[in-house]
Structure formats: structure tokens, C-alpha cells
Amino acid sequence: MTQETRTEQSRNHDLLYSLHDRPAFWPSTFAALQHVLASLVGVITPTLIVGGVLGLGEHVPYLISMALMVSGVGTFIQCRRIGPIGAGMLCLQGTSFAFLTAVLSAGMIVKSRGGTPEDILATIFGVSFCAAFVEIFLSRFIHKLQRVITPVVTGTIIILIGIPLIKVAMTDIGGGFGAENFGALDNLLLAGIVLVSVILLNRSKNPMIRLAAVVIGLALGMLAAFFMGRLDFSHLGSLPLMSIPVPFKFGFQFDLAAFIPLAILFCVSAMETTGDLTANSTISKEPVKGPVYLNRIRGGVLADGFNSMIAATFNSMPSTTFSQNNGVIALTGVASRFVGIYIAAILFIMGLFPIIGGVLQQMPKPVLGGATLIMFGTVAVAGIRVLSHAHLDRRNMMIVAISVGLGIGVSTVPDVLQELPKTVANILSSPVAMGAISAILLSLVLPEQKVEEEEVADAVATEEGVEMTKKKLGEMS
Template sequence: MTQKTSTTPSKNHDLLYSLHDKPGFWPSSFAALQHVLASLVGVITPTLIVGGVLGLGEHIPYMISMALIVSGVGTFIQCRRIGPVGAGMLCLQGTSFAFLTAILSAGMIVKSRGGSPEDILATIFGVSFCAAIIEIFLSRVIHKLQKIITPVVTGTIIILIGIPLIKVAMTDIGGGFGAENFGSLDNLLLAGIVLFSVILLNRSKNPMIRLAAVVIGLVLGMTVAFFMGRLDFSNLSNLPIVSVPVPFKYGFQFDLAAFIPLAILFCVSAMETTGDLTANSTISGEPVKGPIYMNRIRGGVLADGVNSMIAATFNSMPSTTFSQNNGVIALTGVASRFVGIYIAAILVIMGIFPIIGGVLQQMPKPVLGGATLIMFGTVAVAGIRVLSHAKLDRRDMMIVAISVGLGIGVSSVPTVLQELPKTLANILSSPVAMGAISAILLSIILPEQKHEDDEIEVVDTTSADPMAEKK
């Protein structure tokens, strides 16, 4: 494939700039800013949620910096394609909300046995590093994975990812875990302002406003919180001028009970990435079958695994391909993978300065909750959407019913497992692990009903990420 080096727009596939075109500085910068704007909330929100729920306050600014830097590095690898690593397309990397349930469960396991914040982070990053190896392996056999991780299994898991996170969002709306003024009118007002502003902006006819709806809603909520006296920036002066990435700054620990749910989610993430990259190929006017397409899929999934190992090494959470950027490509007509270099540079520059993380840390919980309620609800709905493509028969409905029931059940009544061995109880107490294990085992055990009109179909799971319109 020959790369074009001119700045003359390509007319192929109704795109201003196709995959291998090199736009000039200003077109590239403008397109990159739109990608960053569409993805910024998705990049930083998982860190804010994990830090808030697990009580990692003093570490949050540094972790946000690392999330931004790792996102930039991962985006560069995915777009540039280094050897076999990377899809070689305009793909932005960040942490999917799909990993949050398992990460929070891992943190709670360590916290319940008296572990310090450093122990919690050492376990989260250590387990994430090891689990990423699963996705690296799967990238070599991704074409066979669809036989096990079917739409019925994927949809069930995505539903079980979203439902427990809704509880996290509602707790933030009330003021956060342990808040003295939990459920106060001020908290509900702040959350309501963000919630309704995002809803209204999302209904705009202007596509750019829709893409930026969550960002605008959060800025509006922060502004109202400032005039309510809810923001305190006095501690920003104590932050260092720059954040320096330190490999395994908090150490490296492993816990089997925390590892298994994450390993399962890396399998699901591989399938989601396949859907994201397929959609990206379609929008970019590239093949969606054949050796070129399959090499991109394998390279993209491999990059997800490698980038997740890099993320864990530099104190950030698992990395995956975001799908909301497919909408930005369609909107701008810029599919050039070289724009990814500009996106990477912007994210790394933002991450170098910890004051950005310090400001974001001051975001009141109700403001964050008002936005994440929509995101997490969208995750659950995305699971329903995946199931709607599965042509459910009686067997499939039985699998979904049992798996969702067990997943929600152990989340609602965790004491039901208290008589099991501790390690096994910790594994099965994760709704994702319980639901996924049940769905996979039932799919294997229960005989499949054959129909004459059965056909293999590729299910687009890109909307599993709440930032798709996206995980």
C-alpha cells in the first residue's frame, strides 16, 4: 500500500482524507481536537470513579495524568502500527467502562482485608498486566473466539457490566460513599442540571454539540458547583509541575480472585474491538473481509493487549479501542491514520501536567454521577441491543435468564456465597464473572437448536462503550 504524502484531499469513498493521506497541520489539528473532545470524558472518568469508590484521593491526579499519557501512547501504537502491533487505522485508545466492575471488585477484595491504597493499586495493575496476556493470545485466534463468545454470551456480560455500575452512579448522585449530606437537595440539583443538560444537548441537530454533550454538561455542572461554593482549588499548589511516569510505582501484586473476572472481560473486549475496527474499516472505505482486513483485526486486538500491559506498567487501567471516534470520522470526513499522531501528542501533553488531574478531582460527586448515570445505563442497553441481534430461541432465553439472574443475584445478596471457600466466593461475587461463567458453560452444555435459516452474522458490539452515542 502506497502512502500519499501530499496534502491534497482524497475524494475516495466520500472522505476528505482517506486512511493513508497526510492532511496538513491545521486540518490534522482540528480533526485531532474533535477526537480528543469526544473521548476525553471516557479516558478520565474510570480513574475518577475507581479513585473515589476505593478512597484513593491523593493518588487520583497522578493516575489521571497516567491515563492521558497511556491513552496517547496507545493511540500512537494503534494508528502507526509497529510491526504486527496496531490496526494501522485512526483508532483512539482509552479505558472501557466494561472493566470497571471487575476493577472495583478487585479493589474491594484488597480493601476488605485491610490493604492500603498502595496495595489496592498494586493489585489492580498487577492483575491487569497479567490478564492483558489473555488478549494478546486471543489476537492470534480471534477468528475462532466467536464460537465461544457468542452474541448471547456477550450481550449477557454487557448487561451485567452496566447494572452494578448504575448503583455507583446513583451513589455519586447522592453525594458519594460516606457523604455527610448524602441525598441533600443541593446534590440532587447538581446531578439534575448535568443529567438534563446532557439529555437536551444530545437531542441537538448539530452533530458536534451531540458529540460534546457530556463534556459540556460536566463543565456546566462544575460552573454551578463553583458558584455554590462546592469547589476548592487550594491544594493545587501542592501538586508537582509535571508528572513523570514511573513503572509500577505502587508495586506489583497478584490475586487469583481478582484476575479471573478481568481475564473474562479481556475476552469480551477482544470481541468489542473486532466490532469497533470493522465499523472503522467500513467508514474509512477499507475492506471488511479478506487478508488485509483480518491482519488489521489481529493487529488491533494485539495492540489492545500490548497497550493494556503498558497501561498497567505505568499505573493506568486496561486500554481498549474507543468506538465513538468512528462517529467523528464520519462527521469530519477525515480517516487519515496520521491524525492519530496529533491526537497522541495532545493527550500526552495534557497528561504531563498534573494540574489537569487536580482540577478534575475537585469535580463534585453529584456532577460526575449525573453524567455517568447516562453512560452506565447506556452500557446495559447496549447489552440488550446485542441480544436483539441474536435471534433468541428458547435455549438462548434460558441461558440469558439464568446468567443474568445469577449475576444480579450475587450482586444484590453477596452473603449467599459466604459458606464457599474464600477465593471461590471472591471470584463468584463478581456479577460479571458469575454471569459470564454461567453463560459460557450453558452455551457449551445445552445443545444448540439448528434452523435452516441460521447464518453466521457479525454483531457490532461497539455500543457497549457508553461513549458511542458509544465502551
């Protein structure tokens, strides 16, 4: 046995199956089901929210089917690696919450000018298709993108993704947009059941229960809704037996105001995917530097953009790698990329049957809101976590303060932009676009202060503060 082989075995001693191992059918199936369970809510929830907020009604079951099928295809590409496309690791690809705010803004632009649900979907998928090429292009020099999309910019954007969505979650808790019984006690009760269930399950000592906390919480909420007479499955008989993927089923439309926020988010998505794949490499006991690592990152980010292009073609929203599946790898000790083929098959088969989407569409808004309140709050906290790893000197704090203030400001007082040209107003009305443009421009314009200068300035400020305090105490005495 060579020294290299012994080193490799030592590195992988705590994995049941390493990256290139091929587990048997049942171990692979069991591991795949755990990944699906951990990610299912993330895959379907963006579609449920977009369908509810934009009034897409009858199209929702089909859209959920497409989200599941596209996630299956994307996962297969990431794990299998087709040519240069894919990371070649066990990573699940699914519909991304990161694009939700921008997608809703795009839909509202079309809806405000009298567009039909089909027009809304044609614009969302047309713009997403074009914007996906941004990430495909960036994948070729992803290592240089960090000079522009710094942790300060990334953290600011992620916060502005999460905070506006909390309003959507709270509206669902009340009963949904335009609900006649908005704020009724039974709505708050249903949301409370889900919220409390997720909190309690998340505190469990069993790792699998923690991973499935949101799924179980939603199931309990649906059960409570059933006993309250809030579920109606009578329409399920009218659904087709199977969903057939149709490229651009609703047409293809483009809108510049909707394109720019999505293009910016694809830049951020590239950085997030880099982080997810780095964590995946660490957990899977694979290199996190050198040519092999860099090749995987480039392939993974390329697949991220390519899969989002496929998603738009087959009527689903942009997708990205899921970070929670790194936790499943750590929990199960299964890092084999071949398990990804089983995950892909399960998701694709689930997507074939629109009855699954039909059942999920009947989920009462308060039930969904109880879960998404936690999920969207978690997104905002993830942004704060990113900022915590940045050097928050006075310059960076100014960038964050201005960018977050502008982003939240335009989402709460949109009329402030009413005198601007229509296209410009539509672009800047997106909190993500406003905050991202502000953060990037300020990062490029404001000169970075040297660490030594900052430390001296802080020391002087502290010394002056101490002297002033002494002076005040002397006056009081």
C-alpha cells in the same frame, strides 16, 4: 488511469482524507481535537470513579495523568502500527469502562482485608498486567473465538457490566459513599443540571454538540458547583509541576480471585475491538473481509492487549479502542491514520500536567454521577442491542435469563456465597465473572435447537394457545 485506481477513488469520494492521506498541520489538529473532545470523559471517568469508591485520594491526580499519557501512547501504536502491533487505522485507545466492575471488585477484595491504597493499586495493576496476556494470546486466532464468545454471551456480559455500575452512579448523585449530606437537595440539583444538560444537548441537530454533550454537561455542572461554593482548588499549589511515569510506582501484587474476572473481560474486549475496527474499516472505506482486513483485526486486538499491558506498567487501568471515534470520522470525513499521531500528542501532553487531574478530582460527586448515570445506562443498553442481533430462541433466552439473574443476584445479595471457600466466593462475587462463567458453560452444555424445530414448536404453542382461547370464549358464552 487504471480501473483499480478509478474504483479506489469512487470508494473514497465522500472522505476528505482517506486512510493513507497526510493532511496539513491545521486540518490534522482540528480533527484531532474533535476526537479528543469526544473521548476525554471516557478516558478520565473510570479513574475518577475508582479513586472515589476505593478512597485513593491523593493518588488520583497522578492516576488521571497516567490515564491520559497511556491513552496517547496506545493511540499512537494503534494508528502508526509498529511491526505486527496495531490496526494501522484512525482509532483512539483509551481507558475502558468494560473493566470497571471487575477493577472495583478487585479493589474491594484488597480493601476488605485491610489493604492500603498502595496495596489496592499494586493489586489492580499487577492483575491487569497478567490478564492482558490473555488478549495478546487470543489475537493470534481471534476469528475462532466467536465459537465460544457468542453474541448471547457477549450481550449478557455487557449488560452485567452496566447494571451494577448504575448503583455507583446513583450513589454519586446522592453525594458519594459515606457522604454526610447524602441525598441533600443541592446534590440532586447538581446531578439534575448535568443530566438535563446532556439530554438536551444530545437532541441538538448539530453533530459536534451531540458528540461533546457529556463534556459540556460536566462543564455546566462544575460551573454551578462553583457558584454554590462546592469547589476548592486550594490544594492545587501542592501538586508537582509535571507527572513523571514510573513503572509499577505502587508495586506489583497478584490475586487469583481478581485475575479471573479480568481475564474473562479481556476475551470480551477482544470481540468488542473486532467490532469497533470493522466499523472503522467500513466508515474509512477499507475492506471488511480478506487478508488485509484480517491482518488489521489481528494487529488491532494485539495492540489492545499490548496497550493494556503498558497501561498496567505505568499505573493505569486496561484500555481498548473507543467506538465513539468512528462517529467523528463519519462526521469530519477525515479517516487519515496520521491524525492519530496528533491525537496521541494532545493526550500525552495533557497527561504531563497533574494540575489537570487535580482540577478534575474536585468535581463534586453529584456532577460526575449525573453524567455517569447516562453512560452506564448506555453500556447496559449496548448489551441489549447485541442480544437483539442474536437468535433469541428458547435455549438462548434461558441462558440470558439464568446468567443475568445470577450476576445481578450476587451483586445485590453477596452473602449467598459466604459458605463457599474464600477464593471461590471472591471470584463469583463479581457479577461479570458469575454471569460470564454461567453464560459460557450453558452455551457449551445446552444443545442448540435447529431453527426448523424451533419454528414448529412455536407454531404448536401458538395453535394450542388459540384453541384454549376459543374454548374459554365458548365457555363464557
